[in-house]
Amino acid sequence: MKKRRIQSLLCAVFLIFSMTQFAYGAQAPGLIERTGEQVPLGAEFRDESGKSVTLGQLLTKPAVLSFAYFGCEDQCNTVLSNLARALGRTKGTPGEDFLVLTVSFDGQDTPEDAAYKKKNYTLASGRQMDEGAWRFLTGGNDSIEALTGAAGFSFRKTEKGFDHPAALAVLSSDGRIIRYIYGNSYLPADIEMALLEASEGRITASIKKAIQLCFSSEPGGRAYLVSVLRAAGVGTLVFAAVFFIYVTASNRPGKKDPR
C-alpha cells in the first residue's frame, strides 16, 4: 500500500516535470532572442520631421535600438532617461561612432510626439548631439510588426497602453542583431562593449538577467494573491511562536539528564 503511494507520487512528479516546457506560449509580452538575425532593412518609418526613411538608409553605423511608445507613463521613460544618461557618459560619440534608434511600437504615435521626445532626451543626455545621432521613429503597424518581430520583442495592447519588455538591442551596421542589453538601467560600458562587438561583427550571447517588463499594475485585482501570501506569512509566524513557546515552556532544561 505504502509502496504504491510512493510510486504514484513519483509518477506525478515525473509527469509534472515533463509538462513544464508546454505551459508557456509565445504570445506573452516578452523577448525571444534573435541574435545573429537581420532586421528588415526595407521597413519604412517616418523620422521626426515626418519624412519617410527605411532602416537600411539609417543604418550606416552600429546602432543601439530601443522600443518605446510615446504615450507611456512608466517604464519607457525610465528606459529612455537611463539610456540618455548612459549615452552622456559613453566614450564614443553618438552620431559619429554609432547611432541610437528609438522606434515607437504604437501605430498611433506621430512625428510630432517623436520630435518632442527627441528634444527632451537629447537634452537629458547632457551632451551635444547631431541631428542624426538619436533618431525617434514612428511608423505604420506593418513596419512595426516586421521590426519588432525580427528583433524578438513582443508586446500586447491593454486598456491603459502596452505591456512590453524593457531591453535594448544592439545592431551591426549591416543590420544584424549583435546582442541584447536587458533591464531599464544601463552602464556606459554595457553600451560601449556591445558597440565594440558590433563594429567587429562578433555576435555574442547576452547576459540573461531578469527581463523587466513594463505593465500597468492593478494590485487590487490580485487581492486573492495578497491574501494567500498574508495567510502563508501569518502561518509561518504562528508556527515560529508556537515553536518558541514549546521549547521554552514547561520541563525546564538542565534539571535532569534528558536521555
Next chain:
Amino acid sequence: MAFEGTGEGSYLSAEPGKGWLSSWLLTTDHKRIGVLYLLSIMSFFSVGVVFGFLMRLELISRGPTIMEATTYNSFFTLHGVIMLFLFLIPVVPSVFGNFLLPIMIGARDVAFPRLNLLSWYFYMAGAALAITTLIIGPADTGWTFYAPYSLRTPSSASLAVFAVFVLGFSSILTGINFVTTVHRLRAPGMTWFRLPLFVWATYATAWIQVIATPILGVNLLLVMAERLFGIGVFDPAKGGDPILYQHLFWIYSHPAVYIMVLPAMGAISEIVPVFARKVIFGYKAIAYSSIGIAAVGSLVWGHHMFVSGFSYTAAVYFSLFTFFVAIPSAIKVYNWVGTMYKGSIVMDTPFYYALVFIFLFSIGGLSGLILGALSVNVHLHDTYFVVAHFHYIKFGGAAFGFFAALHYWFPKISGRMYNRKVANYSLLFLFIGFNTLFFPMFVLGYEGMPRRYFDYLPQYADLQHLSIVGSWILVAALFTMIGNLVAAAFRGKTAPSNPWGAMTLEWQVASPPPKENFGEIPEVKRGPYDFREGP
C-alpha cells in the same frame, strides 16, 4: 575539570555489529553527521572553486578564450548556486554547529538525532538535483531565478528551483533541531549567559533558518506552479507581478547572508578570547548583537531592488535600515578588538585566521555601506564593485571564518594536529591571493566595468589580468591549506584534549570526543571565557 575517559572509545572508533559504511551513513551521532557534512560540503566547495577559477581564466584575453559566452553564463549560475546553497549557507552551522553545539552546552546529542540525519540526506538530495541540472543542461537564470525569465526559459530551471527547494528543507530541519537543543538540552548550570558565543550565534542563525527559509520555499513553489500550470502569480502577461517575486526572494536571501556570516562570527568570538587569554569584552553585547543582526537583517531586503522600479519612500527606509545593520556588526568587531586589548596574546594559527577574517570582513562591511547608500548605488549597481563587495563578505568573511574554525577545532574533530607552519604560510598566500583577486574589482567597478560579462573593454585589461593572477595564487594556497589538513587527518601527531588552553566544554573532553560526549553530564559552574583558574 576533565570529563574524558569514559572508556567507550572515541566517536571515530568502529561500532560493534555495524559495517563501516552503515556506521557512517545511518549514524545518528551528531559528530559523525558533522563530519559527513564536512566531507560533502568540501567536495562541492572544490567544484565551485573550479568554476570560479575557469571563469577568471576565460577573461585572460578579450573575446572567447577557453569557453563561449553561453558556457560562461552557465558557469556563473553554477558557481553561484554551488557556493551559496551547497557551501556557504550550510557550512558553519551544519559542520561545526552539529559537531560542537551539543558538546558546548553539555548534551549527549542534538534534540532530534534522526531528523538531523534526515537533514543531511535532504542536503545530498538537493545537491544531487543541482548537479543533475548541470548534466542535462544548466539553468541560465543566475542564482536568483528572477521571474519572469525563470518562468519562460526552456533550460532546466524547474529542476534547479526544485533543488534549492529541497536544500531549504535541510536548512529548516537543522534550524529546528538547534533551537530545540539549545532550549532543552543545556547541562545543569549552563545558563543563557554562560553559553559560549558560538552557541548564541548558531542559535540566532537557527531562528533565521526556521522563519525565513519557508518564504523562499513558498516562492520557489509558486515559480514551479507557474512553470507547470501557468497560474500567473509572477507573470505580468497573466496579471501577475514580477516585482513580487523579487520581494519574496530577497526577504529570504538577504537574511541568508547572515546565515552565512553569523556562525562564522560566532567561531571568531570563540577564537579571540582563547588566544588573548582574556574574558571576552562585552559578552552580552555580542550575544544580543547576534540576535540584533538576525532581526534588523530581516528588514533590509529592499536594498537589492533599488532599481527595480521601487517607490522612493520605501527605498529611503530600506537604505536607512541597511545602515542600521552595520551597528550590531560593528559591535562585534569592536568587542573582538577590545578583547585583544591588554590580553596575553598567544600568536597561533587559528588566531591568525581570525585576524584575517576581521580585516577582510571589515572591508566587505564598509563597502556594503557604500552600496547601501541609495545615491551611490544607482551608479555602482551591477558593476564589479558589487562583485568585490560580496566576495569580501562571503569569501573574506564567511569562508575565512570557516577556515579559522576549521583550524581551531580540527584537533578536536580529528584527534590529530596539523603542521602549523604550512597552515600559516597557506594563510599568508590566501590573503595575498584573495586581495589580488578581488581588490582590483572595486576599482574596475568604480570605473564602470559591468558584472557578469565574459568579455571586457580594452581599458579594463590590466586590472583584469592582475585579478586573474590573484586567482592563481588563491587556488594554489587553498590547495596547500586543504592538503595540509588532509595529510594531518591521516598522519598528523596525536592532539592533546585541549591544545589551545580553552575553557569551553568541548575542550574538556578527549580529542576526538567519546561517543556519548560525556561520561557523566557535567555541572557548569562558570562562564565560558573564565581563564582565572586555568583549564
